Amino acid sequence: MKKVLIALDFDPTAQKVAEAGYFLAKAMNAEVTLIHVVADVTYYSDYSVLDTYPSTGIMGIQGMEAAHLFDNSLKDAMTRFLEKSKTHLGDKEIKTIVKEGDFGKIILKTAQEMKANVIVMGSHSRRWLENIIMGSVTEDVLRHTTIPLFIVPTKKK
Numbered sequence: 001m002k003k004v005l006i007a008l009d010f011d012p013t014a015q016k017v018a019e020a021g022y023f024l025a026k027a028m029n030a031e032v033t034l035i036h037v038v039a040d041v042t043y044y045s046d047y048s049v050l051d052t053y054p055s056t057g058i059m060g061i062q063g064m065e066a067a068h069l070f071d072n073s074l075k076d077a078m079t080r081f082l083e084k085s086k087t088h089l090g091d092k093e094i095k096t097i098v099k100e101g102d103f104g105k106i107i108l109k110t111a112q113e114m115k116a117n118v119i120v121m122g123s124h125s126r127r128w129l130e131n132i133i134m135g136s137v138t139e140d141v142l143r144h145t146t147i148p149l150f151i152v153p154t155k156k157k
Contacts, residue, residue: 001030001118002028002030003031003033003114003115003116003117003118004021004025004028004031004033004117004118004120005033005035005107005111005116005118005119005120006021006025006032006034006035006119006120006121007036007037007119007121007137007141008034008035008082009137010036010081011154013154014085015088016152016154017121017154018034018085018088018089020120020150020152021150022094024118024150025120030117030118032089032093032094033094033095033096033116034082034086034094034096035082035096035098035106035107036082036098036099037098037099037100037101037102037103037107038078039100039101039102039103078098079096079098082096082097082098083096104141104144107121107141108141108144108147111147112147117147117148118147118148118149118150119141119147119148120152121138121149122138122151122152122154123151123154123155138151
């Protein structure tokens with residue numbers, strides 16, 4: 001096991017997923033890559049960013065205001081998000097990737113391209129209705145992967 005791909009969304013639970021994936025990778029002395037997939041601006045509109053992320057922010061994100069998501073490109077905002085995640089984990093060797101497209105397909109394609117040995121993802125769904133109709137991204141990746149998947153439960157207690 002030499003390469004671990006950690007898929008992060010823009011949910012407050014991303015910190016838990018990043019930390020669990022990072023500790024798994026370090027236990028195996030593996031290279032770490034963080035990925036975020038930008039699919040649709042409406043995905044981010046469900047978050048009232050100023051309310052969702054308190055001043056302490058997730059993984060140190062304090063200035064991630066709604067204005068940033070629209071003044072700059074979404075891809076640039078998510079690149080900053082991953083860089084802050086990398087800083088939070090305290091490892092300058094971590095690679096970051098932001099891609100656009102279908103969440104599950106892009107995660108799987110990237111894992112194959114980089115020859116990842118493990119994909120790390122969280123187990124929550126954004127909207128309960130979306131989960132019933134389409135299934136979660138994690139379930140989609142699980143159904144189609146040939147690469148081991150490490151799922152971090154992120155349900156709130």
